[in-house]
Amino acid sequence: MSLYIRRTRDGRQTRYVLRESFWNGSCFAARDIVDLGGDPARHIVYVGGNGFYFSEAVEEAFARMGLKRNTEDLEQAFLLYLDPHIRRVIENFTMGRVGRSPSWNAEEAAHHQRFLHPFDKRRLHFLRCGRTDMGNLEGRTWKFLNVLCDKSRDEIEHVIEGMEKVLRPHEWRNYLFTALDLQKYFPNRCMKNHPAALDPEAVDAYFLKEICRLNQDALFFVGVEDHNPQILHAFLVKYVIMYFDHAFSPGSVWGRVFEDFVRYRSFSFRPAARQGLTEEEACACLGLQPKEYRAMSAQALARHYRKKAKKHHPDAGGDHETFIRLSQAYECLMRCKAQRH
Template sequence: MYIRRVKIEKEYHYVLRETVRAHDAWVSRDLMDLGTDPCRHIEYPGGNGFYFNPEVDEALCAKGVEYASEDLEEVFFPFLEPHVRRVVRNFSHPPGRCRGPNAVPGEDLWKYEQELHLFDKRRLHYLRCGRIDIGELEGRSWKFLKVLLGKCRDEIECVIEGMEGRLRPQELGSYVYAAFNLQSHFPGHVLRNIPAGLDPDRIDECLLAEICRLNDDPRYFAGMNGHDGRTLHPFLVKYLILHFDHGYERRSLLDEHMNDFERRRRFARPAPRGAGMALQEAFAVFGITDKEFQAMSRRELVRRYRRHARHRHPDQGGNHEDFLRLTRAYEVLLVRK
């Protein structure tokens, strides 16, 4: 369940909704109109205690919803009194955790993660990590995506909007740039991950093209009715506003470039497709088989690399080319751990 703010006639209402599975897609259904203020459905008998008006339970029972009191606490958490929120936060799970009837079974995690749109993955990656240089998000499972699994398009937008509200104003421009993967339009450009140093008119053109492409993507709007692509959906209108109302953080381009340079070399990255070392060749460099590698933990791989590196390092009398080959093999294997 989740609470969505929607405009009904001339005023905004809060609607209690839930995500359900229908026809191989996640869809939302309305459970109860909470009116203009969800707080009126919460009663405080004294101290730090609280309970929900009986009409909430009646509405959910009439819809056949199975839920626990903790589910309602999580949904109404933002509308609790501040001092009560502090108490609840200290004695319960973090808000936003996937739980209740919509929790995704373990065997379906990979299946449902494959259903997530790449736009959602890029947005959540920036919101979690704050990095424009996102890298390759497809082809493997990512734990940070679990918060979006088992949710319809409307609920995903609700979750992401809540996280977007915590961004600083100077981060909004970079967030839109990364979410729409605009760096892909500047291949090979030394400043592709530093939008403040790129041609702003070119960035505007690329953003408009990407937004129009997403607006026509049926996969992004899976489970939703009423969108024909002839007008820009409200989910996407806000990104135009964010882009044109917020520029990029104007720090020293040299500092930005050096930070990007250091970050690229601090973390192990997969070799570009069509280049680098083959997996079997990497096994041969380390003197292991495929089966031995599968049974090996990440820690064991690191230890083996350090042991080989001590003997092959040029400062220890080793061959420079052998040491580089060992490092390339290590990067190929590490990314698979």
């Protein structure tokens, strides 16, 4: 039995539910133990010193379901909601166990990891390594994947949501581009691992195609009883929102484009001294008035850039120098916006 506290939405209210992952005879599924209301900490009763116990509602829920509760597992589930001092004490006494993946050998890990979905592997790889280029994740055993093993779909989403909190706004699109393996749609493009430099409308279309395909994937939703493949599940709705609410990272577009063109395209040019653009010059390059640019959100600027970039992209017959100049201007303006905020 694997216990965890899942945050849920009830209309406009946030509620928390103590759940467990369990083997139902054919797969791992999730079931509710007790509704904790809006604050799990209310179910922790302190008795002085470092002592505490859990409320009668929690104890009665286990008894009512005929489940034998493990004190250490319950403490781990409530760990984030404990008094900070007591939490540190517990972490010191459970070092090497709480919050860590199982210590299986390679053969055992391979046995448990065989049930993991490719989407989960790609998500965790990006969160662990931060790279769009994943190489081959299949057919190999990766220790960092053990944290997802022997869990229900609901608990896997719970674990990954906690890890996703480290993502910065500009990383969300790269994350989803990688997790959905959108690179496969650009096999012959030299910049297939640099989504900011690809045709934005094509990337958007492939994203929607893959998110819909995943929504109909029975293997991904194994153990989830209430899923209708014709309606996008809440597990995936958040990704559509995060994808269209953010832009691809502009931080190194210029450097990546320059390196890839030098490496993969054969053309001769006389390298010029690289000079930084002023805000006014960058605006002019993207066809914007400074006042118009300052009123734009980062998302609106990204959409404007993608429209321009599509027209001048070398893979679509555009001029490579113009495309590079557009990318440089976009990087400059995004940097200016970040500095202002």
